[in-house]
Amino acid sequence: MENRLKINHDNQEKKDYKISWSKEKFKEMESTLKGYWTEDIWVGAESPIKEKERPSLNLKFNHASHIIRTELKFAIYTKIVSNEWGWGTVHVNNAVKYVLEIFQENNLNQDASIIDLPLDIWEINYKNYIDRTKRYSKTTKRRSIDKYGAYKLYKKQDEKIYTLRVIYRVLESFYDTRDEYEKDIWDMNKIKPNEEGRERFLDFTELKNSWLFHPARQFIKYHLATKTAKTCYAKLLYIRRFNYFLAKNYPQVTPEELGRQLILDYISFTQSLNTSYIDKHHRLSYLKEFLELCYRENWLNIPNGQLIYTDDFPKTKRTFKPNYIPDEVVRKIYRHIDKISSPLP
Numbered sequence: 001m002e003n004r005l006k007i008n009h010d011n012q013e014k015k016d017y018k019i020s021w022s023k024e025k026f027k028e029m030e031s032t033l034k035g036y037w038t039e040d041i042w043v044g045a046e047s048p049i050k051e052k053e054r055p056s057l058n059l060k061f062n063h064a065s066h067i068i069r070t071e072l073k074f075a076i077y078t079k080i081v082s083n084e085w086g087w088g089t090v091h092v093n094n095a096v097k098y099v100l101e102i103f104q105e106n107n108l109n110q111d112a113s114i115i116d117l118p119l120d121i122w123e124i125n126y127k128n129y130i131d132r133t134k135r136y137s138k139t140t141k142r143r144s145i146d147k148y149g150a151y152k153l154y155k156k157q158d159e160k161i162y163t164l165r166v167i168y169r170v171l172e173s174f175y176d177t178r179d180e181y182e183k184d185i186w187d188m189n190k191i192k193p194n195e196e197g198r199e200r201f202l203d204f205t206e207l208k209n210s211w212l213f214h215p216a217r218q219f220i221k222y223h224l225a226t227k228t229a230k231t232c233y234a235k236l237l238y239i240r241r242f243n244y245f246l247a248k249n250y251p252q253v254t255p256e257e258l259g260r261q262l263i264l265d266y267i268s269f270t271q272s273l274n275t276s277y278i279d280k281h282h283r284l285s286y287l288k289e290f291l292e293l294c295y296r297e298n299w300l301n302i303p304n305g306q307l308i309y310t311d312d313f314p315k316t317k318r319t320f321k322p323n324y325i326p327d328e329v330v331r332k333i334y335r336h337i338d339k340i341s342s343p344l345p
Contacts, residue, residue: 019176021113029074037077044091056091064104071114075170095163102129115175119168126161181221188229199233210243211255215299219290238286255300263307280314
């Protein structure tokens with residue numbers, strides 16, 4: 001076997017990058033907002049994105065410092081111009097209105113930014129606000145597949161805390177001046193601005209403590225040059241699912257120990273899942289592509305790039321069901337057979 005360069009990913013990651021407010025970025029933010037979007041009260045009935053006549057809410061930004069109210073306007077405006085939020089989300093749904101109140105009722109000084117506090121502190125503020133105002137969300141459940149492939153009932157995410165997180169992430173992304181490929185979450189609007197699709201973010205944070213983190217980012221960056229964001233989103237999803245399997249069954253395994261037996265265990269695990277043929281096929285095909293490219297490009301110290309073979313993939317169950325012509329139709333054909341024109345030679 002050829003000698004392969006030893007890679008040490010342990011110290012490749014720089015110390016956690018601190019995202020902070022800057023005067024230059026804030027001026028850029030201010031210059032983005034024009035006309036209606038600079039107002040301290042957004043009247044739903046007068047909104048430039050108004051869709052139809054219906055009762056609407058007015059959004060008030062005048063209870064916060066200039067910095068915080070500008071940040072809130074910018075975050076909401078960003079979601080609107082990217083077509084991720086519409087008039088109904090902003091002016092009909094209560095979530096945005098309540099989240100504005102949470103961000104504005106704080107004890108931060110006039111020079112403070114929303115991102116001066118970490119997201120988990122804002123979430124605590126949110127919970128305190130909910131307890132105080134008694135604005136609890138109705139709990140609903142949905143049946144879905146968990147990260148290990150098993151069916152499970154999930155509580156539907158509270159829309160208000162989801163909205164709070166979205167606004168915070170928009171501001172965090174805006175103030176983060178690093179190259180997009182250095183971040184843990186990639187914004188496709190910045191990498192592929194002319195591409196349409198719902199896959200706005202590629203999120204690598206779940207891989208952060210895994211040796212898959214660095215090669216996964218290199219793998220996805222490699223494919224973004226020729227593939228759509230939707231395709232790359234799917235590739236990343238199945239790398240994360242393989243990571244879930246490792247975390248549960250092989251938490252101590254290293255790239256050097258990645259062998260055929262582990263892959264056979266993963267294949268058995270995949271076949272045991274109550275999921276579709278397509279899902280099972282993707283779990284293996286994307287992993288095969290990932291491992292082979294990592295071996296070829298020396299992104300991982302794996303002993304062998306050929307760990308998944310063609311006959312490992314699940315077989316389709318194809319059944320032929322003839323589609324018989326109903327008797328009544330056949331009788332009508334015979335009754336009118338003299339009217340049917342001869343087929344062309």
